[in-house]
Amino acid sequence: MQAITDAELEAWHDYEVESPREIVALLRQIAEKNQLIRMLIKGEADVCVTSLLAVDPDAGTVVIDCSVSPEQNTRIVAAGTVRCDTSLDKIRIVFGLDNLREVQFEGGTALSAAIPASLIRLQRREFYRMPTPVTNPVRATIPLPADLGGGTAVFPLADISCGGVAIHDSKLQLGTTIGDTFPNCRIDLPEIGPVTCSLQVRNSIDMTLLNNKTSRRLGCQFVDISRGNLAAVQRYITKLERERNARLAGLA
Incomplete structure (x- = not known):
């Protein structure tokens, strides 16, 4: 150091x-x-x-x-x-x-x-990813373009940072093309509120689960996120950190 x-x-x-x-x-x-x-x-x-x-x-x-x-x-x-x-x-x-x-x-x-x-x-928060709860998952609602069937779909998050999120796409509804951008996405942060932004695909990993089913994890970057929405994301990350530290200290 x-x-x-x-x-x-x-x-x-x-x-x-x-x-x-x-x-x-x-x-x-x-x-x-x-x-x-x-x-x-x-x-x-x-x-x-x-x-x-x-x-x-x-x-x-x-x-x-x-x-x-x-x-x-x-x-x-x-x-x-x-x-x-x-x-x-x-x-x-x-x-x-x-x-x-x-x-x-x-x-x-x-x-x-x-x-x-x-x-x-x-901690450089823009590079630091915080795992989201499994029991009460954070969900992202993403409008699908016509070539992916249209309508909207809801995806649980694997983690979150001030730079973006990782999404579990168990039904393989989203594409894997790096750079594809989904506008007008909504992420509902428990006890904080909804955040809206565009999500751009930056990486994709296909995983085989224990039941032999395939799941996909997409790393997405925030695009055109407002300062207020970014502040909400940071508050949620801080909340997760406090809860984790309380658990480690035996306080929760």
């Missing part, structure tokens, strides 16, 4: 997470997946590679592995504040740690710090 500048942190406010529950959920995922963390003590000149050992929301603390160098541990504690840089599911996570001190943890020495009040989840 590249070094983080203060100017970058200032520009990343849109990706800042401040919900204590979400922060705890994300930190727990980092710990459970044993993600390596680059701890910058005084910028790139003094770096320690470590991992998150435990998250205790009741005590308001996290426990991280200490450095193999006692001298570096002394510098970490003396610094008071360090910056941590890691990733989770290919998404960059940046946060600061304060009130560092040495503690005993599971028979060894570790470092304790306060749970950060905020962190940066540097």
